[in-house]
Amino acid sequence: MKTLILFTTRHGCTAKAAGMLQSRMGQGADTINLMTDSVPALSEYETVILGGSIYYGGIQKQMTEFIKKEQSQLASKRIGLFLCAAEPGEKALKELEEAFPEFLRARAKAADVFGNELDYSKLSLPEKLVFRAVKGKRRRGDGLSSDKINKFAAKMLG
Numbered sequence: 001m002k003t004l005i006l007f008t009t010r011h012g013c014t015a016k017a018a019g020m021l022q023s024r025m026g027q028g029a030d031t032i033n034l035m036t037d038s039v040p041a042l043s044e045y046e047t048v049i050l051g052g053s054i055y056y057g058g059i060q061k062q063m064t065e066f067i068k069k070e071q072s073q074l075a076s077k078r079i080g081l082f083l084c085a086a087e088p089g090e091k092a093l094k095e096l097e098e099a100f101p102e103f104l105r106a107r108a109k110a111a112d113v114f115g116n117e118l119d120y121s122k123l124s125l126p127e128k129l130v131f132r133a134v135k136g137k138r139r140r141g142d143g144l145s146s147d148k149i150n151k152f153a154a155k156m157l158g
């Protein structure tokens with residue numbers, strides 16, 4: 001039962017989350033960065049986990065385009081969905097709902113927002129301005145939730 005974790009990221013938080021998830025999924029989980037790696041044949045995988053991060057309210061367009069292109073194959077997989085995002089609680093769940101289409105959310109064994117991490121010093125100037133507007137004087141994200149990632153992996157394996 002092979003698992004493919006496919007992610008998009010701008011500053012690396014989602015790559016880290018995908019790695020944490022991979023280590024909890026056991027043998028046979030491959031991790032692919034949709035923005036830089038070539039994607040293996042989906043037919044080799046029974047489970048596909050999709051993850052991205054939210055900027056200005058939306059997920060990376062590479063993820064949206066991939067889902068559109070592979071819609072028919074994805075519709076027959078076991079699915080997991082996750083985000084890295086700074087918004088808390090209800091707002092984060094709303095972002096999750098808007099990031100992934102209904103046909104995937106309906107199939108998902110697990111779907112969650114794992115939290116956020118950002119190194120302020122690595123942001124572009126416009127990003128810094130937005131980050132400060134959202135986070136005030138804080139210079140880092142709130143961190144990724146190991147607990148949420150553990151629970152997500154347990155649901156996917158169950």
Ligand SMILES: Cc1cc2nc3c(=O)[nH]c(=O)nc-3n(C[C@H](O)[C@H](O)[C@H](O)COP(=O)(O)O)c2cc1C
Nearest residue numbers: 009010011012013014053056057085086087116117
């Ligand atoms: C310019 C900018 C805009 C952002 N916009 C949002 C947003 O609309 N909603 C949200 O929940 N998080 C937002 N974030 C937080 C990121 O989603 C979060 O830091 C995430 O961990 C980044 O993941 P990545 O490094 O994988 O791209 C924003 C961050 C920056 C710097």
